[in-house]
Amino acid sequence: MKVFFITRYAKKEPLQFGEVPExxxxxxxxxxxxxxxxxxxxxxxxxDGEFKLILPYKLPLVLGNDVxxxxxxxGSRVTTFKAGDEVYxxxxxxxxxxxxxxxxxxxxxxxxxxKNLSMEEAASLPLVALTAWQALVxxxxxxxxxxxxxQAGSGGVGTIAIQLARHLGATVATTTSxxxxxxxxxxxxxxxxxxKTQDFETILNGYDLVLNSQDAKTLEKSLRILxxxxxxxxxSGPPDPAFxxxxxxxxxxxxxxxxxxxxxxxxxxxxxxxxxxxxxxxxGSQLARITALIxxxxxxxxxxxxxxxxxxxxxxxxxESGRSKGKVVVNMx
Numbered sequence: 554m555k556v557f558f559i560t561r562y563a564k565k566e567p568l569q570f571g572e573v574p575e576x577x578x579x580x581x582x583x584x585x586x587x588x589x590x591x592x593x594x595x596x597x598x599x600x601d602g603e604f605k606l607i608l609p610y611k612l613p614l615v616l617g618n619d620v621x622x623x624x625x626x627x628g629s630r631v632t633t634f635k636a637g638d639e640v641y642x643x644x645x646x647x648x649x650x651x652x653x654x655x656x657x658x659x660x661x662x663x664x665x666x667x668k669n670l671s672m673e674e675a676a677s678l679p680l681v682a683l684t685a686w687q688a689l690v691x692x693x694x695x696x697x698x699x700x701x702x703x704q705a706g707s708g709g710v711g712t713i714a715i716q717l718a719r720h721l722g723a724t725v726a727t728t729t730s731x732x733x734x735x736x737x738x739x740x741x742x743x744x745x746x747x748x749k750t751q752d753f754e755t756i757l758n759g760y761d762l763v764l765n766s767q768d769a770k771t772l773e774k775s776l777r778i779l780x781x782x783x784x785x786x787x788x789s790g791p792p793d794p795a796f797x798x799x800x801x802x803x804x805x806x807x808x809x810x811x812x813x814x815x816x817x818x819x820x821x822x823x824x825x826x827x828x829x830x831x832x833x834x835x836x837g838s839q840l841a842r843i844t845a846l847i848x849x850x851x852x853x854x855x856x857x858x859x860x861x862x863x864x865x866x867x868x869x870x871x872x873e874s875g876r877s878k879g880k881v882v883v884n885m886x
Contacts, residue, residue, distance in 0.1 A: 554654040557865045558615045562602030565873075567866045568616060568652070576650075576657035580628040583660050585640060589676035590651040591619040592865075592872045592881045593709065599649075600869075606806060607792065608646060617651030619643055620658075621666055621676035622885075631660045633837075639666040643679035645835040652865055654885065664840035667847040674854040677880035678713070682843045682852065684833040685714035688764050688786045689721065691839075692829060697722030699761040702753070702778060704771065706742055707733035710788065712855040712879045714764055715740045720851050726757055733878060740855075754778060765789060769817075776821055776828070784827040791817055793830045800832070855879025 554575050557568040578584050596616050598604060621641040624634050634640065642663045650656055666675045689695045701718050705711045706727030718725045719741030726744035729737050734745050746753045757778040765772050765787040775785055791814040797807040814830065821828035846852045857877040860868040862885045872881050 555862075556615045556650070556654070557617070557652040558613050559600055560613045562600065562605055564601045566600070568600065568869070569613075570863075570865075573613075573615070573653075575655050578626060578628050578657050579659070580630040581659055581661075582628045582657045583624050583631055583634050583640070583663055584626040584655060584657050585620060585622040585642075585663075586625045586655055587620055587651055587653060587885045588622040588672040589620075589885060590617045590883045591677045591680070591709075592868045592883060593618050593680050594872060595680070597869055597873050606809070607797075607800065607802060615650035615653050617653065617656075618649050619676050619679050620651040620656055621672045622656075625655070627660075633660050634663060634665075639672075640664065641666045641675040641679055642837065642840065643683055643833070643835050646832070652862075652883065659835075660837070662835040662837050664837045664844055667844045669848055669850075670854065672886075673859055673882045673884055674856065677709075677854045677856050677882050678843070678847070679840060680833065681709040681713045681880065682717075683836060683839055684710050684788060684831070685717045685764075686839050686843060687833050687836075688788065688831055689714060689717055689762070692831060693762045693764075693784060693786055695721050695723050695762055698724075700724045700726070700759065701762040701764065702726045702757055702760050702775065703742075703764045704728055704766050704775070706737040706740070706745070707878045708766065709877075709880045710764070710766060711737070712740055713852060715742050716852045717846070720846065723762075726753070726760070728753055736855075736878060762786070772817065773820060776817075776824055776826055779824070779826040781825040782827070784829060785821065786829045786831050788831050788833070790830060792832070793818065793828065796830045796832060857881055859884050 624638040707729045727742045728748040754774045759780045763775045763785040793814040797810045
């Protein structure tokens with residue numbers, strides 16, 4: 554099968570195009586013919602080697618973290634899906650590889666594709682929707698009447714997180730550029746801050762929750778807008794000891810992550826707020842709950858561009874440029 558892959562970690566280096574054997578199918582796996590895959594910043598970070606300590610992949614490695622397609626074969630113990638089912642998924646972190654014609658997925662990571670979406674629309678959602686769900690619902694426990702600050706509202710995670718937070722009944726603040734103000738307001742943002750001309754720290758205060766996706770300076774400022782007891786959940790780091798424990802890292806890496814996050818955790822403690830790092834997990838059951846919101850049109854996908862499979866490197870470069878609104882998708886068919 555045709556794939557885009559890397560043979561080494563290297564910043565900004567284009568993915569290689571080639572052929573590899575079709576994946577072997579475990580007894581609990583479904584083999585999916587990939588119709589569409591979306592591009593995430595995570596793909597570029599894995600290529601650059603930013604996660605090689607905590608995600609020790611074996612090279613060569615096929616990249617890609619989102620998929621929509623059709624089940625072509627199932628393992629002997631699979632009961633949830635059958636050949637012909639239209640599905641979507643974020644593969645488990647140890648089994649990525651959606652920039653390919655086929656991928657084998659554990660059935661618990663897969664959900665039926667929303668009936669009202671195209672393959673491209675469905676492929677744009679799993680990673681960012683699960684990230685938003687796990688940050689706001691599972692870990693943030695966001696409630697009606699609370700206030701949440703979602704950074705980079707026009708980005709992939711931001712566009713979905715705003716819609717989910719609005720559905721949960723929260724007051725939503727976000728940052729974006731002037732050209733995207735109308736977009737994030739349509740999605741449900743109540744307070745919109747132009748990050749180029751305004752300082753959110755001078756405007757926001759007393760927030761219950763922050764979803765941080767930006768740099769260390771923005772994270773530090775975000776801690777100060779929380780009310781006492783509030784929580785900042787970061788998807789951009791630094792990883793903390795709880796994450797090290799969760800993914801079963803060895804004692805040395807646990808020490809490394811403890812040191813990397815010490816300053817941030819110490820600042821949060823002095824302010825009387827909480828800091829938590831989130832590396833989202835694959836979950837077909839959570840994706841099925843999100844599907845219900847999509848089919849009810851509570852959450853709608855936001856897609857900027859669709860590229861053909863042959864132009865996967867151009868798609869990644871566009872995402873890296875930081876100019877995309879919502880998601881960028883690769884069409885395999």
